[in-house]
Amino acid sequence: MTAVPDVPAARTRTAVVTGASSGIGAATARRLAADGYRVVLAARRKDRIEALAAELPDAEAYQLDVTDRAAVDAFAAHLGERHESVDVLVNNAGGALGADPVATGDPADWRTMYEVNVLGVLNVTQALLPALTASGDGTVVVVSSTAGHGTYEGGGGYVAAKHGAHVIAETLRLELCGEPVRVIEIAPGMVRTDEFATTRFRGDAAKAAKVYEGVAEPLTADDVADTVGWAVTRPAHVNIDLLVVRPRAQAANHKVHRTA
Ligand SMILES: NC(=O)c1ccc[n+]([C@@H]2O[C@H](COP(=O)([O-])OP(=O)(O)OC[C@H]3O[C@@H](n4cnc5c(N)ncnc54)[C@H](OP(=O)(O)O)[C@@H]3O)[C@@H](O)[C@H]2O)c1
Numbered sequence: 001m002t003a004v005p006d007v008p009a010a011r012t013r014t015a016v017v018t019g020a021s022s023g024i025g026a027a028t029a030r031r032l033a034a035d036g037y038r039v040v041l042a043a044r045r046k047d048r049i050e051a052l053a054a055e056l057p058d059a060e061a062y063q064l065d066v067t068d069r070a071a072v073d074a075f076a077a078h079l080g081e082r083h084e085s086v087d088v089l090v091n092n093a094g095g096a097l098g099a100d101p102v103a104t105g106d107p108a109d110w111r112t113m114y115e116v117n118v119l120g121v122l123n124v125t126q127a128l129l130p131a132l133t134a135s136g137d138g139t140v141v142v143v144s145s146t147a148g149h150g151t152y153e154g155g156g157g158y159v160a161a162k163h164g165a166h167v168i169a170e171t172l173r174l175e176l177c178g179e180p181v182r183v184i185e186i187a188p189g190m191v192r193t194d195e196f197a198t199t200r201f202r203g204d205a206a207k208a209a210k211v212y213e214g215v216a217e218p219l220t221a222d223d224v225a226d227t228v229g230w231a232v233t234r235p236a237h238v239n240i241d242l243l244v245v246r247p248r249a250q251a252a253n254h255k256v257h258r259t260a
Contacts, residue, residue: 012058013135014083015232016040018066018124019093021048023193024143027225028090033059035229037088042066042075042124066093066120076127086131088232091121092143094165096158096200110157118164125172129181137236138181141228142169146189146244152253158200173241182239184231189246190256192218214258219247 015032019025020041026048033039033056041049042064049061060082064075079086094117097109125140132138147155148162166185173183190212197208212218224245231240249257 011084012036012038013087014038014040014079014085015088015090016042016079016086016124016128017090017092018042018064018120020052021045022195024188024191024221024224025090025092026052027221028092028228029056029059031222031225031229032088032090032232033057035233038083040079040083043093066124067115069123072123072127075124076131079128080131085135086128087135087137088139088141089124089128089132090141090143090228090232091124091165092141093120094143094161095196096147097202098157099154099200100156101154102156105157110160113157113161114164117158117161118168121165121168125168132181133179136180139184139232140169140172140181141184141186141232142166143224143228144169144185144187146187146246146253148185148187149244150253155253169242173239180236182236184240185242186224186227186231187242187244188219188224188227189244189250189253190215190218191221191224193221214260215247215249215256216259217247217249219245 015037017025017029020029021043029039029041039056039059040062041053042062043049044065046063053059053061062075065071097112121142142165144165145162147159148166151159169183169185192212197211201207227243227245231243
């Protein structure tokens with residue numbers, strides 16, 4: 001096997017995945033564990049991350065609300081005490097709430113989406129950046145969305161928040177130029193996960209099912225985890241700035257092929 005240049009091979013590298021209790025985050029935790037990382041799974045639902053951590057070879061579950069800055073700082077301190085290094089941060093926690101037009105959208109929903117998709121990324125990234133830099137080869141991944149790159153009717157609050165996540169990634173990459181930290185943005189299109197659409201429509205399963213209706217093959221959580229795993233395991237000097245990934249049936253946010 002060819003040795004990967006630049007990457008220190010001897011120590012076990014630690015990867016933190018936020019929102020690892022379901023969907024893309026859980027699949028990413030599995031993928032990075034398979035790639036040999038010691039994975040720290042962070043999310044609010046402790047039972048779920050504990051169950052997944054127990055399945056993985058070298059993993060830890062840590063209950064965390066990424067919008068709670070004091071809790072995030074305590075998490076960073078915990079990592080400093082328990083882990084030799086922090087090498088990878090996957091900012092995946094996030095989601096959508098509602099699909100109302102701008103004219104009638106609930107500001108409370110917009111605030112919630114901004115808190116998790118923007119300030120959540122900011123909180124965890126700021127708190128772990130010293131450790132990522134100290135690792136000598138850190139990687140920050142932001143799981144944004146194609147909603148961070150274009151809009152659609154009814155997307156307003158989520159689109160605004162994901163544009164914010166995109167801008168964090170772009171700005172941070174400029175600011176860290178010269179530091180040993182890569183900043184990677186993964187922007188998925190339509191991904192069929194168990195909870196994303198159900199959460200968006202507050203448990204209305206019929207509305208959630210409509211999102212994927214007639215779409216032969218939306219992306220799966222594993223498809224996205226595969227792109228995260230690939231981008232993170234490139235040699236240290238290779239920065240995948242932005243990776244947009246959609247199902248073949250989705251040519252743009254609003255251009256989706258559906259069978260009758
Ligand atoms: N599914 C899609 O079509 C799609 C497309 C593009 C981008 N994305 C993005 O990909 C990411 C994962 O989405 P998904 O489809 O896997 O949805 P999901 O299954 O609903 O996962 C969302 C995850 O975020 C966690 N989370 C939410 N609020 C949190 C908070 N305050 N603190 C900590 N964790 C929190 C949830 O865990 P707890 O509830 O246990 O905290 C859950 O693990 C999100 O950022 C989403 O916006 C999804």
